[in-house]
Amino acid sequence: MATSSGGGSGSGGGGTYSYRNGATHSHKSSSKLDTHTHKPLSLNSSSNSSSKNHVKSKSLGPSSTTQRRNSTTSKDHHPSVPGRVRVAVRLRPRNAEESVADADFADCVELQPELKRLKLRKNNWDADTYAFDEVLTEFASQKRVYEVVARPVVESVLDGYNGTIMAYGQTGTGKTYTLGRLGEEDTAARGIMVRSMEDILADVSLETDSVSVSYLQLYMESIQDLLDPANDNITIVEDPRTGDVSLPGASLVEIRDQQSFVELLRLGEVHRFAANTKLNTESSRSHAILMVHVRRSIKGRDAGHSSENGNHPHSVKSLKPPVVRKGKLVVVDLAGSERIDKSGSEGHTLEEAKSINLSLSALGKCINALAENSAHVPFRDSKLTRLLRDSFGGTARTSLVITIGPSPKHRGETASTIMFGQRAMKVENMVKLKEEFDYKSLARRLDVELDKLIMEHERQQKAFEDEIERMATEAQHRLSEAERNYIDLLEKEKSKYEKDYMDSIRKLEDQLDMCSSCRL
Numbered sequence: 001m002a003t004s005s006g007g008g009s010g011s012g013g014g015g016t017y018s019y020r021n022g023a024t025h026s027h028k029s030s031s032k033l034d035t036h037t038h039k040p041l042s043l044n045s046s047s048n049s050s051s052k053n054h055v056k057s058k059s060l061g062p063s064s065t066t067q068r069r070n071s072t073t074s075k076d077h078h079p080s081v082p083g084r085v086r087v088a089v090r091l092r093p094r095n096a097e098e099s100v101a102d103a104d105f106a107d108c109v110e111l112q113p114e115l116k117r118l119k120l121r122k123n124n125w126d127a128d129t130y131a132f133d134e135v136l137t138e139f140a141s142q143k144r145v146y147e148v149v150a151r152p153v154v155e156s157v158l159d160g161y162n163g164t165i166m167a168y169g170q171t172g173t174g175k176t177y178t179l180g181r182l183g184e185e186d187t188a189a190r191g192i193m194v195r196s197m198e199d200i201l202a203d204v205s206l207e208t209d210s211v212s213v214s215y216l217q218l219y220m221e222s223i224q225d226l227l228d229p230a231n232d233n234i235t236i237v238e239d240p241r242t243g244d245v246s247l248p249g250a251s252l253v254e255i256r257d258q259q260s261f262v263e264l265l266r267l268g269e270v271h272r273f274a275a276n277t278k279l280n281t282e283s284s285r286s287h288a289i290l291m292v293h294v295r296r297s298i299k300g301r302d303a304g305h306s307s308e309n310g311n312h313p314h315s316v317k318s319l320k321p322p323v324v325r326k327g328k329l330v331v332v333d334l335a336g337s338e339r340i341d342k343s344g345s346e347g348h349t350l351e352e353a354k355s356i357n358l359s360l361s362a363l364g365k366c367i368n369a370l371a372e373n374s375a376h377v378p379f380r381d382s383k384l385t386r387l388l389r390d391s392f393g394g395t396a397r398t399s400l401v402i403t404i405g406p407s408p409k410h411r412g413e414t415a416s417t418i419m420f421g422q423r424a425m426k427v428e429n430m431v432k433l434k435e436e437f438d439y440k441s442l443a444r445r446l447d448v449e450l451d452k453l454i455m456e457h458e459r460q461q462k463a464f465e466d467e468i469e470r471m472a473t474e475a476q477h478r479l480s481e482a483e484r485n486y487i488d489l490l491e492k493e494k495s496k497y498e499k500d501y502m503d504s505i506r507k508l509e510d511q512l513d514m515c516s517s518c519r520l
């Protein structure tokens with residue numbers, strides 16, 4: 001797993017990376033700030049070591065669609081640019097229950113969005129302050145949340161990178177609201193999944209590119225297909241050479257329009273609900289994972305159309321396969337992060353809680369290891385981390401939104417969510433462009449080329465045969481005409497000789513007559 005500890009000289013755009021609609025932002029963010037001095041304080045010894053290693057992340061590449069369309073330069077050696085995991089915190093508004101129960105109490109957090117800081121109240125007079133990449137208040141619209149949390153990741157997926165958007169937080173704090181809302185009655189409520197697909201479909205060309213999705217649930221260390229519920233024990237396959245993670249057993253549905261994607265999400269939700277009812281559990285106890293595979297062919301680099309450009313079809317260039325960029329977007333709605341001791345679980349619920357705990361703590365351990373640049377990152381400890389291996393801290397661009405509630409009753413959970421987000425901010429990714437030659441499409445193109453050549457050959461053969469036939473017919477005509485002319489000529493000659501002969505006979509007869517009369 002490649003992590004970057006120095007340099008920070010990323011290519012593709014230059015400048016310090018910031019969310020698109022935010023100000024340029026330097027990363028002192030993996031730190032708790034002293035409330036009074038606002039000086040960064042270390043969280044623990046590990047943060048010391050990591051902060052030594054921490055460098056400012058450079059731009060993750062062109063962010064606008066226009067720039068993206070123009071950035072199709074040849075990159076045969078997949079270049080890597082570093083990019084830190086971006087972490088946004090989102091506060092859910094008080095719900096009805098909290099409005100009544102906590103009426104006399106201040107919220108446990110105070111947000112300072114313009115400073116991108118959050119204050120976690122310890123008591124009435126003291127608070128810890130934390131910096132995040134983005135601080136989203138209870139008034140933040142779904143559109144804004146999409147723009148700051150997800151759009152940069154979606155854009156990099158369209159550029160051929162892997163990207164991950166995760167929501168982490170206690171049950172009921174708005175993870176599903178943030179990621180999974182379909183927004184059918186109220187389009188303004190559309191969540192990150194729906195908005196991501198809108199942007200993807202708006203940017204790809206369905207003639208040359210393809211978009212396909214898998215939708216899964218990870219429950220008690222077993223991966224279930226939300227698009228095909230009978231398929232409930234999917235295995236994870238890791239490519240030892242590239243490190244790519246795939247789920248060959250999962251349904252992969254090609255998406256051609258937004259409506260069919262929304263239908264698919266709805267179907268997934270129905271299956272998720274049914275599966276969880278059968279298992280006597282709640283959806284919040286499983287992780288929901290949406291995988292979107294975007295495969296794009298790179299225009300302007302496809303040398304295969306040389307014949308169309310007026311060049312010779314057999315030029316060497318036509319043997320260069322077209323380039324495809326493959327991006328994978330993984331959107332993970334993590335299970336509720338509450339601790340076992342607090343949930344007071346027993347029996348099956350305890351096992352379930354342990355399983356969630358196992359996967360979330362494995363995720364936490366991987367985050368710690370990545371943040372500390374450890375040689376070993378324990379990805380293999382859980383299915384969740386195995387699944388995210390190529391999407392988190394590795395070769396992917398990652399955005400994490402941590403969701404919190406305002407209630408002082410859940411201060412402990414809120415604090416632990418904040419700590420999780422703080423650690424994730426230290427994870428440096430080494431982003432890799434996933435670009436490869438498309439040999440299959442080259443073979444297809446060569447087949448088409450061959451068919452064209454065969455047709456052309458057949459056409460020329462036929463034209464040649466037609467020409468031979470035409471010439472033979474013409475020769476035949478000429479021969480017949482010559483024959484006719486010759487016969488005419490012979491006839492004329494014959495008539496002439498016959499006439500001359502008759503004339504000579506007549507002359508001789510006349511002469512003979514004259515001699516006979518003289519002799520008499």
Ligand SMILES: Nc1ncnc2c1ncn2[C@@H]1O[C@H](COP(=O)(O)OP(=O)(O)OP(=O)(O)O)[C@@H](O)[C@H]1O
Pocket residue numbers: 091092093095138169170171172173174175176177178283284334335336403
């Ligand atoms: N930002 C928000 N604005 C308005 N309502 C919200 C917001 N976030 C969450 N809610 C509401 O809070 C409730 C819980 O949200 P949600 O189900 O998304 O939480 P969750 O974190 O996904 O929970 P679980 O872990 O149980 O799945 C829902 O009724 C949701 O509509």
